[in-house]
Amino acid sequence: MSNSFEFPTPSFTLDSDSPAQGPGAAPGANDAAILDDYSRVVTGVVDRVGPSVVRIDVKKQGRSAGSGSGVIIASDGLALTNSHVVQGARTVSLTTLEGRELQARVLGDDPDTDLALLRVEADVSLPAAKLGDSAKLKRGQIAIAIGNPLGFDATVTTGVVSALGRSLQSRTGRMIEDVVQTDAPLNPGNSGGPLVSSAGEVIGINTAVIMGAQGICFAVASNTASFVAGEIARHGRVRRAYIGVGAATTAIPRRIALRLGLEQATGARLLSVDQAGPAAHAGLLSGDLIIALDGKPVTSVGDLLRALDADKIDRTISVDFLRRSEQQRVWIGPVERKAA
Incomplete structure (x- = not known):
């Protein structure tokens, strides 16, 4: 389904014998x-x-x-x-x-x-x-x-x-x-x-x-x-799993994606890792690029946030990530995120 439509391209006659036409004309x-x-x-x-x-x-x-x-x-x-x-x-x-x-x-x-x-x-x-x-x-x-x-x-x-x-x-x-x-x-x-x-x-x-x-x-x-x-x-409320990271959507270098056989072009790069949180305990570091969580692709920060839903709380799940162009996997135990 397309969310766009095409405008017809306007044509302008520049013949000197024609009435004034062009971008500035009526x-x-x-x-x-x-x-x-x-x-x-x-x-x-x-x-x-x-x-x-x-x-x-x-x-x-x-x-x-x-x-x-x-x-x-x-x-x-x-x-x-x-x-x-x-x-x-x-x-x-x-x-x-x-x-x-x-x-x-x-x-x-x-x-x-x-x-x-x-x-x-x-x-x-x-x-x-x-x-x-x-x-x-x-x-x-x-x-x-x-x-x-x-x-x-x-x-x-x-x-x-x-x-x-x-x-x-x-x-x-x-x-x-x-x-x-x-x-x-x-x-x-x-x-x-x-x-x-x-x-x-x-x-x-x-x-x-x-x-x-x-x-x-x-x-x-x-x-x-x-x-x-x-x-x-x-x-009745939004229950969220917590792993203790801050992230941003980042492109995967094409040469790395081709070498590793990755179909996705982006992932969620970790900008910060709470040293008391599950991510740090599992060995994740700032700079790691998460590409999958619990076996499902993560192509953006939005994907990562939505993946950390209530079903992940108190479970052990896999996290696939890139570190220095190499793909790795760790296992992590998300906890329930505290209410603000």
């Missing part, structure tokens, strides 16, 4: 066609995804404590938003695009990724958006940010995916890995709303904007959101 038929193609994609996405975007209002001790946006991801009323939007509340109010107000429980709140999962308390059937695969994103592809700050109409901004694999510090001080950077502006109240691809799939949950910088906004990648939602739905 829009011609081809220019109008380009605008129509772009407009059709954006409006089509908004028509499909807009009804699933909700406003979220938080009250504490009977007073308004803030608001933001969210997106319905299951028709029975399961919704994603930001952790900083719900602010530790147990219940919130959702307002749909048509102005319908519904009460929802906060099933779980994960400040480490700035995500929260909600469920509408009433028996409902609501329009739901589909979570896409953020691992397939490409820089430069269209990104559409949708929010519902007023509760009656969706606000829309557009741009492109500016960068992938960014890290963003959460309110707990821990880093949110595999963050999508976009230049689609975020309006006030759009936190927690979806960042959507041209295919109409949610590729991120809008989370932050750098104040004072133009066109720098961030969204938690949809694959991270899917993982967090699944953990909260099963356990």
